[in-house]
Amino acid sequence: MFCKKNIIIIFTLVSILVSCTHSENTKSESFPIVTDSIAIKEINTPVFMYGIPSDSFDLVSGHIKRNGFLSEILLKHGIRMQEIDQVLKNSKSVFDVRKIRSGNNYILFCDRDSIARARYFVYEHDPTTCYVFSFNDSLNITPFRKEIKSEIKYASGTIETSLWNAMIDGGLHPSLNVKLSEIFAWTVDFFGLQKGDNFKVVYEELFIDGKSLGTDKIYAAQFNRTGSSITAIPFIQDGKDSFFDIDGNSLRKAFLKAPLVFSRISSHFSSARMHPILRIIRPHYGVDYAASIGTPVHAIGDGRIISATNEDGAGRMVKIQHNSVYATGYMHLSRFGEGISTGKFVKQGDIIGYVGSSGLSTGPHLDFRFYKNGSPVDPLRVEAPPVEPISDVNKNKFEKIKTVVLSLLGTFN
DSSP: OOOHHHHHHHHHHHHHHHHHSOOTTSOOOOOOOOOSSSOOOOOOOOSEETTEEGGGSEEEEEEOOTTOOHHHHHHTTTOOHHHHHHHHHHTTTTOOGGGOOTTOEEEEEEOSSSSOOEEEEEEEOSSSEEEEEEESSSEEEEEEEOOOEEEEEEEEEEOSSOHHHHHHHTTOOHHHHHHHHHHTTTTOOTTSOOTTOEEEEEEEEEEETTEEEEEEEEEEEEEEETTEEEEEEEEEETTEEEEEOTTSOBSOBSSOSOSSSSOEEEEOOEEEEEOTTTOOEEEEOSEEEEOOTTOEEEOSSOEEEEEEEEOGGGOEEEEEEOSSSEEEEEEEEEEEOTTOOTTOEEOTTOEEEEEBOOSSOSSSEEEEEEEETTEEEOGGGOOOOBOSOOOGGGHHHHHHHHHHHHHHHTTOO
16 A cells, blocks of 8 residues: 555646546546545445435335336335326336346335335336336336446556456456556557566546446556556547557557457467368468457458458458558458448458357367468567657647656556
8 A cells, every 4th residue: 555645646646637638628527535545435324315215214125027027016015007007108208117127126115104105116227327216296207327436546467377367366347457458459469468567557447336337537557568668648639538658659550459359379370380170281371369259359450341251261251451551361250240241341449250160170269360462471560550649739738748647657566
């Protein structure tokens, strides 16, 4: 745990960073006070639940049964069918009762008498939204948005086996792993991380009723590898939130580092490899990513699909022409993505298929290929140029933000 001085510095720097990167068209936000612990939450004694004085009623909770009906629940607690029909009629534009999901929770607020009639029925539709059915003088349904609290947190870790394991071992929410993977997807090869590589990150995590909704904003992040360090600096340019390195180059590249998330390399690019099925030595002009069947495969860059067919040993394969120089191929798919066909244009990150084992394959994996001017090249050695660097007009503002970010990351190990 850091000393109070460091925590105060972190909060001050985050506040400066937020004000510097704040969009002109965005409403101002409030941020929690961070003192001498990782995160401090306000402790409020609840007087109301869903806007209802809970201490005035007996509460009955449960969950929606599979193939169950709302009326089955309400009729058991003194609500007449006519009242149910009237509530639904009065509020049909607010909530469609057919959207009630089995397994979701509900709470009944019942009178404290011998009849124990329900006055309110609260249905928890999702983590942030509930619907309050009122069976009092007003027969209606009103939405209730739960209060979302935010906490500014910091975290660091050292890779032993993988980024995922480092975060889980550190008790961090899995969504932080996803966020960092998205930010560094173009610059860090997550399949090539080595023991001793480490990261730092300052971020905002959202909570409802004390339960984490996951990571929201990243205020600063850094990946340190042997002989190199990559820092992610948030900056709004042309109305778009993005991340840049310390030289002002966008961390977003023309191509993603890999076409799928959270896998492992089972075979590398080689000019002479023993084919696992044919048992002959021949070139393997791709990188094999071992992954479970059905894992989404993403286009690593914008382009036009020049082939989406079943090609013998390659199985189901998609080939994309990205520009006049580069093309990529995705082989052994179990199926194609929705709407994927020859001639279709795709964007970077679009799902073009799913991992499978079609064609000559010993098990589920993706054989990913990269072509430069028609010749195969090692996908792991392709250095894609950055896009959208900091413009001249924004350089001074970016330098100020960079100073804050580097100071922020320097306050902890």
